[in-house]
Amino acid sequence: MNATQKKLKLLIAGHDLKFIESVIPYLEQYYEIRIDKWTGHNVHNEAYSISCLKWAEIIFCEWLLGNAVWYSQHKKNGQKLIVRMHRVELTTNWIKKINYEKVDAFIAVSVYFFEKLIEYTNIPRSKARLISNFLEVDKYRQSDNPNRVFNLAIIGILPSRKGYLKALEVLHALVEKDKRYQLNVYGKIPEELNWIRNDPSEMQYYSNCKQYIKKHNLLKHVRIKGWVDVKADLCNIGFVLSVSHSEEISESFHIAPADGFAAGGIGLLMNWNGVEYIYPEDYIFNSEQEIVEYILGCKNWEVFIKNRTKGKKLIDERYSIQSFIENLKQLFN
Template identity: 30%
Template sequence: MMGDKKLQKAIENFECGNYNAALKQLNTIIKDDLHNEKAHYYLCLIYHHLKKWSRCKKCAFSFLKTFGKRGDILTLLGDVYLFEGNYRKAMKSYRSAVKYCSSSKEKEELQEKIQKVQVLFDEKKSQPRLAVIVNEGGDNFTDELIEHLSETYWIRKFIIRSFKTSLLNTFLKAKTKGFLSDRFFQFATRVLGSELKKIMSWADVTWCEWANALAAVCSYIKPRGKKLFIRLHRYEAFTDIPFVINWKNVDGLVFVSKFMEEILEMRGLKLDGVNWKVIYNGIDVGKFQFKPRQKGYNIAWVAHIIPRKNLFMALEIIRKLVNVDSNYKLHVAGDFPDPEYEIFIKNAIKNMQLEENVILYGWVDDVNAFLEDKNYILSTSLHEGHPYNLIEAMARGIKPVIYNFYNASELFEEKFLFNTTDEAVQKILDDEYDSEYYRHYIEQKGWTLEHQAREFDGFIKELLDS
């Protein structure tokens, strides 16, 4: 009975649009009852509503494997394939769903959907083909762009499984350490990169999201007459991968900030002859609706909780704020990939007597909803490329308080930056607060999804015309 009440509460939260609470409740239910079919269904449905396509796909596959075929799940899976540009699989999934639908209305709706996809499929055949290659779990920044660019291109999104990416990484590390001869390395890339080559052969232009092992292999096996570009975010610039990439075979490189190119140069990699361009990240400003705010006590911190994000500095800041006023609270939206660091942070919270002032939410899928009642967005990261968490919060009218990481001034005004924890505290205590200015700042900079999509479209067209 208790489990039924929890599930009903989760469903109520879903129906009210409180997706974060519903997801947390559903995951707890599934942890306690792995075979709760209804909980699995709603988990899949929420990810569909949030357009978290990869998670929706993973949940749908898990559901079908555990509980067998169901029309509604097959329909959701068909929608995922539709987004991924795999129209044949989308129609196949919808046709399969028809067999498991009980009502004639549902069957009619699916038949109409199949017909519309067929028409779309026929239209797409005449458009330029763009393949998006991304490693499993690495597609957080692709989907909204794909949705916008799909009006102009036939885009297919290909997610490469983690085990294959890890295998490629192993070979690349062996190459950088000098353990593999050039001849054997080229042989290995041809064998291990057969799937990637097939993808690139289909496309007119291939976009490798992240300058990682997948991008490196693609740079060696690109078919003649095809175009390849890579988007480098941040962490890749501090690895050996850029030194292994065959840049002579890469037609374009996209940075999310100018200083990432400078870091590669500082590390000794000259990009002479490489067609590179800075395209800043952009958000859907319609989704992150502006809300006038003022000084308050709720401070948001949004990121994976890893040492580079430097949550401990945020704890020091909140400790100082609590000494001024015990109403201040630090709301942390993020997961702990490292159990050792989780123990460290939770122990620090206890030792600093911050249990009542630091709230750990775990990973949050609906950041927009999480930011609803926040007054500040705090960033303590040691380094960033072009952080979405800050852009999203500023678009909502939230005051940013940002650690002055290397070349942060390229992105943010000095008044948003701090160098010491005392400076951060002062910025939060200051009376200066201008929600409209924070929103306008994002729009003026062109950090919108619409502008970003236009920049990508222009860049891709240049590659096609070259």
């Protein structure tokens, strides 16, 4: 950008900005930025949103929820409105309430959800964009500790569709072969989310998981890590599991395996819908047993290093934060 060139006014609006907030300092090099932080899918300070609306030249709605609906209904002539969709939006009624004519472009984060976005909304393809998620690759701590091949991780076990029980089954099969295997559980536990805690079927699922741990003597092999900085913590993890159930509305991207690759580990994925467009087939499996066999085959450190190479290369080349920013700039300008 020319030093004398005026920065465009970019408004970022949404209730949960965890997938976009790390980009903001980079975007501030090119745009004057204001944040409209909502407190829920459809809960916000309307007076503040109105003031933001009057100020903005470009509106970026993170999530296609109540925020996108409100801005599509209030957008002014001459403003540009961009909406980024993840996954949950396709399971809500918000996609039926948005004024599609007022939205300049919709972003999907993967090929499968690009097609689902068009299918569920009937928007013209000319309004749909595919811009993948990103990672700040250089922020991940690295380690060459060969013992990491015995450490597994699952990042996010809520809700039940994330497949926590499958991860425990993988762990059990590994422990039967070698007592050194551990499963590290990152993120919130069921009791920490009201909507999970108040859902009997969800709580029964996690009760079953606890019983499985107890029945198979896995207490010493499961570490509940909670909410930590995975960029620092994953350096000692060999394998990050993505064992989500395969549904029509499955994972939109699932960044956890990419976190694993970025930290020098290996992401391993069950064959959920759309995964083949995001990750190499080397790391996609049709059963827990296939995952177990792959992990056992990586006990040799040299084999582990060789096997992680393609995944790390993919992250560096396709999912860098620089690529994401350039794609956004083209869309905004």
